[in-house]
Amino acid sequence: MRVRFAPSPTGDLHFGNARTAILNWIVARKTEDGKFILRIEDTDKDRNDPEAEKGIYEALKWLGIDWDEGPDIGGPFHPYRQSESFDIYQKYASLLKENGFAYECFCTEEELEKRKKKALEEGRPPIYDRKCLYLSEEEKQKLREQGRKPVLRFFVREGEVRFNDKIKGDVVFETKNISDFIILRSDGSPTYNFAVVIDDFRMKIDLVIRGDDHLANTPKQILVYEALSKILGEDKVKIPEFAHIPMILGPDRSKLSKRHGAVSVKRAKEKGYLPEALFNYLSLLGWSSPTGEEILSKERLIKEVEIDRISSAAAVFDFTKLNWINQEYLKKLSDREFIEFVWPFLEKTGWDLSDRKKVEKMILLVRDGVSFGEEIVKYLEVFFKEFDITQLNDKLKEVLDWESSKIVIEEFYKKLKDAEWTKEGVFAKIKEIQKENKIKGKFLYMPIRVATTLEEHGPDLVEVILIFGKDEILKRLKIILKEYYKIEVD
RNA sequence: GACCCCUUCGUCUAGCCCGGUCUAGGACACAGGGUUUUCAUCCCUGUAACAGGGGUUCAAAUCCCCUAGGGGUCGCCA
Numbered sequence A: 001m002r003v004r005f006a007p008s009p010t011g012d013l014h015f016g017n018a019r020t021a022i023l024n025w026i027v028a029r030k031t032e033d034g035k036f037i038l039r040i041e042d043t044d045k046d047r048n049d050p051e052a053e054k055g056i057y058e059a060l061k062w063l064g065i066d067w068d069e070g071p072d073i074g075g076p077f078h079p080y081r082q083s084e085s086f087d088i089y090q091k092y093a094s095l096l097k098e099n100g101f102a103y104e105c106f107c108t109e110e111e112l113e114k115r116k117k118k119a120l121e122e123g124r125p126p127i128y129d130r131k132c133l134y135l136s137e138e139e140k141q142k143l144r145e146q147g148r149k150p151v152l153r154f155f156v157r158e159g160e161v162r163f164n165d166k167i168k169g170d171v172v173f174e175t176k177n178i179s180d181f182i183i184l185r186s187d188g189s190p191t192y193n194f195a196v197v198i199d200d201f202r203m204k205i206d207l208v209i210r211g212d213d214h215l216a217n218t219p220k221q222i223l224v225y226e227a228l229s230k231i232l233g234e235d236k237v238k239i240p241e242f243a244h245i246p247m248i249l250g251p252d253r254s255k256l257s258k259r260h261g262a263v264s265v266k267r268a269k270e271k272g273y274l275p276e277a278l279f280n281y282l283s284l285l286g287w288s289s290p291t292g293e294e295i296l297s298k299e300r301l302i303k304e305v306e307i308d309r310i311s312s313a314a315a316v317f318d319f320t321k322l323n324w325i326n327q328e329y330l331k332k333l334s335d336r337e338f339i340e341f342v343w344p345f346l347e348k349t350g351w352d353l354s355d356r357k358k359v360e361k362m363i364l365l366v367r368d369g370v371s372f373g374e375e376i377v378k379y380l381e382v383f384f385k386e387f388d389i390t391q392l393n394d395k396l397k398e399v400l401d402w403e404s405s406k407i408v409i410e411e412f413y414k415k416l417k418d419a420e421w422t423k424e425g426v427f428a429k430i431k432e433i434q435k436e437n438k439i440k441g442k443f444l445y446m447p448i449r450v451a452t453t454l455e456e457h458g459p460d461l462v463e464v465i466l467i468f469g470k471d472e473i474l475k476r477l478k479i480i481l482k483e484y485y486k487i488e489v490d
Numbered sequence B: 001g002a003c004c005c006c007u008u009c010g011u012c013u014a015g016c017c018c019g020g021u022c023u024a025g026g027a028c029a030c031a032g033g034g035u036u037u038u039c040a041u042c043c044c045u046g047u048a049a050c051a052g053g054g055g056u057u058c059a060a061a062u063c064c065c066c067u068a069g070g071g072g073u074c075g076c077c078a
Helices: A015-029 A050-063 A086-098 A109-121 A137-145 A192-202 A212-232 A265-271 A275-284 A298-304 A319-331 A335-347 A356-369 A373-384 A394-400 A405-416 A423-437 A442-453 A461-468 A470-484
Strands: A002-005 A035-038 A102-105 A151-154 A160-165 A169-174 A182-184 A207-211 A241-245
Touching: A002 A015, A002 A207, A015 A035, A015 A050, A015 A207, A015 A241, A015 A265, A015 A275, A015 A298, A050 A265, A050 A275, A086 A102, A086 A151, A086 A182, A086 A192, A086 A212, A151 A212, A160 A212, A160 A241, A169 A212, A182 A192, A192 A212, A207 A212, A212 A241, A265 A275, A265 A373, A275 A298, A275 A319, A335 A356, A335 A373, A356 A373, A356 A461, A373 A461, A394 A405, A394 A442, A405 A423, A405 A442, A405 A470, A423 A442, A423 A461, A442 A461, A442 A470, A461 A470
Parallel strands: A002 A035, A207 A241
Antiparallel strands: A102 A151, A151 A182, A160 A169
């Protein structure tokens, strides 16, 4: 089975495209002799960005998708970049023209626009009126002398085009609704609907898996295959199978785009998602395992995902679920791996990380709750923010104003001075306070937490205290006692 | 406007092809409870959907028709 992923290099690889790539790749990897081909569709020189092509390679590699043929590694059907295949398209275009499947059109864009508008107003379908189809050689010559450069249009036959889509099922289009589309621009470059067919044909693609925004393009492409087959012989031209996968939508049910957040592979990487998790989530959009399990390895996905079992309805992208899946994958990392993974996100904050051992302790203390890399910052903020009691909000003050809070904090300060600086040592002091003053539960722990961290919640309190160190904690308690309770201690 | 595609809990989906096993299953989210000093983790419980309307049938989420809503295409973009 030969499949291909054919993005155009116009920006970051989006989740929608990434899913298309994943599905193609999965299909190719199901069998020993399956081939995944990467082709760059860059026929529109105005929109191309060489950086984007590099970005696509990087994004695919990061996701763990490798290709068997492509612009960078070559293959038996090079070129794999459409901009380098122009002579091939021209050759096939001439063939179509010579055999009466294509004709020159000299209409200007302005003329076309005008007539299209008029057709729409009169309630006719806005398709090309074939004005240039019956031009004589002399007329064509004349137009050429006027400096007009013709485009080449495909002659759309009468009747209908039907095909069986692996996902959508039987689809029928009547060709009277299809315009004689342009296959070669006036500068001789090919258009999409023509170039894909030529490339899929020469690259012997068996199955075209792509977004269902291409569904309505498919009859045009089949028409080109038909023409090719009539010219070259039916045994030489095989129309591939098609599988049009539904789009990915944003929460507002419109097509997923940048305004929905970090929806490109690159941005997901930057936010601290694991490639396996994104791969897993994207595979789950429109598909589910018969076992109902959701955390699935690539190997299992290759085995279980069947293209014709993918839902035909569009799916809404849900960051919450991606977060959950990512968290599940994060849990599988060893402590060492987890630290390595989140470290770069901490470096970006500008915090002082020189005491690496200490920072690592902090990380491990909070790792359970982290669902993506960047989130580590939020969890560690408590350790790095300034101790500024003007930050005390009403909620925090309420805790400090509990009748017993003053005693707890004062006692804690006194006892801590000669505490053994271990978990057991600090814990023993808290227990002493509990016993001596008959204060327990949140009335015991909350005041201490607030007084030491200015937070209501956080990781294990004793661990947090140990990480701060005795000097810092005593300093903080002293400030609270002095500034808040107006108690002088030594 | 024309053509095509789509429509099950808030979200992803199972079931639909081959009507009864569906008082519609799972997961995420949410709510409640338990564990925990708190948060998180973990465990338990719960709320919640067949777009609407007609048919066919003893029986319809499942088959047929219509309507509505959403999306896509109609480019010298891909």
